[in-house]
Amino acid sequence: MAPGVPSEEIARRIDAFQAGLVADGIDAALIVEASDLYYLTGTVQDAHLVVPAAGEPVYLVRRVLERARAESPLARIEPLASLRDLAPAVRAACGEIDRLGLELDVLPAARYLRYVRTFDGVEFADCMPALWRARSRKSAWEVDRIRGASLQLRAAFAAVPALLASCATDRDLQVELEHVLRSAGHQGACRFRGLNGDVFYGAVLAGPDAAVPASSDTPLGGYGPSPAVGRGPRAGRIEPGGAVTVDLVGALDGYLVDATRTFATAPLIEPLAAALRVCEEILETVEPLLVAGVSWRASYDRGLEVARAAGFGDSFMGSVSFIGHGVGLEMNEPPFLAAGLDRSLEAGNVVAVEPKLVFPGVGAVGVENTYLVRPDGPPENLTA
């Protein structure tokens, strides 16, 4: 078994979440989503985690109780056979509650409506602002997991040059790189928060297909294998001088890491060659802004300036308005380095920064690293 989440790590997380609940005036939170459960308990079960704003959390497990007890350091782990028993169990754990926090961004409406009936007279609130404040400040233990995941990406990028000799299309290359990632220990599943969040191993895209936008909020899209998926590679031919963007996700012990490299089998044609140099320049220019206290939007604004100065303003980030996103147990965590967002980076944030330039009908280029934000000084590149 992979090492479980250490008990002091769980205790620190619960403390941070409880401080957030107190600050937000929430009496207790009811947690059911897999990433949140893993973060706060160290194990994913079919269960409710009850976190009072003060006092001992209780993990109420439908299945599998024995595994929850074996994998989680929490002291109170109890069976919950039926949703009928939920309200009494929550009241036993927390006393009387006025405001109960829920994961409103992912909790299905049917379940929400069931809770409304179950917790008669209780007001519901969104506990995610409090939980994201905790989750977005990664601990040293968490950063170590992300470093481990980045070794998978290193193995994959190192394999690309040889694979380009045998792969005719972006899809062929993607399939081989997935195999390299899995062989290097990739956990398989990648979690993407919210409805319709199909995330896979990233996407390899060659030629004009890379410039085709998809429904996902990603700078590059692609047609996907069919309209049923609608993103990622179809079967774009890898042509000499065309760009092959390799955007991959590593995953170890739940933690993700995200990086992009652009490859070609012959010198890149213009404007792609110049654009790739501009992407590299943007990344270099933005790196010093990845420090605690700097606004989320600063990286986006600065990147756009550099792209415009090089004459590539219209190509910047394709059809999206961000240059980076937080990465952790899920692929789309705060902070969001996006247009108009004035919140500030904090020490412990882990962000993937991905300057990309998109040329419809021609292709796309880009680079991406995942960084750890430190209290001061430059960020640590976790995907060097």
Place this chain on the structure above:
Amino acid sequence: MAPGVPSEEIARRIDAFQAGLVADGIDAALIVEASDLYYLTGTVQDAHLVVPAAGEPVYLVRRVLERARAESPLARIEPLASLRDLAPAVRAACGEIDRLGLELDVLPAARYLRYVRTFDGVEFADCMPALWRARSRKSAWEVDRIRGASLQLRAAFAAVPALLASCATDRDLQVELEHVLRSAGHQGACRFRGLNGDVFYGAVLAGPDAAVPASSDTPLGGYGPSPAVGRGPRAGRIEPGGAVTVDLVGALDGYLVDATRTFATAPLIEPLAAALRVCEEILETVEPLLVAGVSWRASYDRGLEVARAAGFGDSFMGSVSFIGHGVGLEMNEPPFLAAGLDRSLEAGNVVAVEPKLVFPGVGAVGVENTYLVRPDGPPENLTA
């Protein structure tokens, strides 16, 4: 590009869904989930599909409008820039609405609460019973996709004997079989409906790990690569005489297919050898019950009887109470061949039937095919 969903197919689906809305007293439905959007429009976008109980549906697309128009045969596909414009657009499409149907099983609570504010005075209802009645009766076109996906499974099962010579653990074998599936055209993503529905390519499990229950409602579980995932293979050694259950999912043009075969590198030890014969006997006994008009529970009840008669009642289906499940665009569709469910099978249902016997500390065995239910006579095995 893979062939899109034919326009007559979309027209038939919309008709069937509208008939269901009328029957359920719902004036219009608002659809946002990927599988449902693909089913009703032929394309997955960041969008709302408005389906009035009578009249023309309107696909309101945030992104990507051009792709929606290229991929969907629907006549009315229009941009929707902001949720502020949603209620006026729905009223323009449907007139005044008393009851609006939503996908309550998957719609996030925050979105539901937004709709409550947006559609002042409108009553909300669950449109999924109506949509499942349509989705669970597969057309000939859909069954052809499932047949195509099953060729991927055939390639994977055929590769197992040779791979067993080089794979020391179940995880090694799983990684190689994923590569075989992808190389045979597997689309990558598999959709599993509902919260925490991490589904992957299925699971390869060897030895005692196969008998470890997981939080997912599946007969076999496994520890998974870490507690962050918590299901599937860890690194269970493939031992002579131990059972290796290979439960795989094929996926083509959105459509899934599910099958299980049990392998061993030397004659299976007892009780596994006898148990595998009983699983095969159960499947043979249950097949004639997969016909329109027979109850969902009949297969489960009959399977349990056969298991009990063989002395394996306590091992039947591990810790779950079903023997089969519908398969289509998602892995967990109706019908559910489960204890206590008295609804009846219908022609066009596609069901995976998976008798499995689980022996804690020893291992698990099982077989599984995906079948098409016909109006009368035996079902068609789509995974022969």
